[in-house]
Amino acid sequence: MGSGPSLAVDVSMNTILSEADRAKYMDPGKIRAALSSTKTIAIVGLSPKPERPSYFVGTYLQYEGYRIIPVNPRATEILGEKAYPDLLSIPHPVDMVNVFRQPEECVEIAQHAVQIGAKTLWLQLRVVNFEAARIAEEAGLTVIMDRCVKIEHGRYSGSLHWVGMNTEIISARRGQRYF
Template identity: 65%
Template sequence: MGSGSSLACDISLNSILPKHLQDRYQNPSLIRRILAESKTIAMVGLSSDGQRPSYFVASYLKYEGYRIIPVNPKAKEILGEKAYPDVRSIPHPIDLVEVFRRPEECDEIVQQAIEKKAKTVWFQLRIVNEHAAQAAEAAGLDVVMDKCVKMEHGRYNGSLHWVGMNTEIITARKARRLF
């Protein structure tokens, strides 16, 4: 067993979005392209506590080769990277803004992501704000909603499979790693 490279079996597990929003914000091809093309990820709401879910996601992604920029006004440094109070304060370009904050904070975060010329905003699992998503789309950004970056990465690179989870990937093509 290697990594996934083909069609996703569309049984749409584990989403609270209605079907039409799943098609729009959880498109497997879009998610795979984002994971393949993004290099620098600003994680808004990354905790400095090593046992918090956001820290699990960040340490996973860092090991997988992404540069993680912590956005947390209470932290100085997380996982060896300088932390910033907000997206606006980050002095260099970022590809993806990942949101670990409550839905009502998403509008402001999206505005900053647009200013920052990020390519994608990604709202973590169970974080849903359609208004913010539409604003990001109107500015030309890609949007993923109600999905976990770590789970999706593990799903498409094959590692989630090792722990018996249903990746929903069905293919007879030889495995190849895309990211």
């Protein structure tokens, strides 16, 4: 991930979380670490329809080098990957569980995320469930809430900036080179 090393920034826009919860669930350091260490992302609620937001996110993540695993009981294959009806059916390890479902479904999803040994539970914008967060945190998972994984990837890789968005990142330190 790029965009300079400074993380002393309070990303405060477009969220319904309190300042205390923002510090907990949308910390820039945690988000960057999660996006850097993750290789496989199970997307719960990924739609097969190309015009849907989840599809935009899936195709973005795939292009950025992540392996995405669709979790959708009504699909067999999405974006060239086999779809599974639920997290427990995925036969291989998953680093991150990314959720496009209603908040009330998230407790069960969090329990499943813990069972399959995921390292991060990421709930999309306005998908907020503190009980789900607690379950995942207690099992040692990193929890991100009320954030879009595509927007955050774009924020810290620098590309969100190219479409005139206010990333809220302030840093005088030089951007990083990867190699």
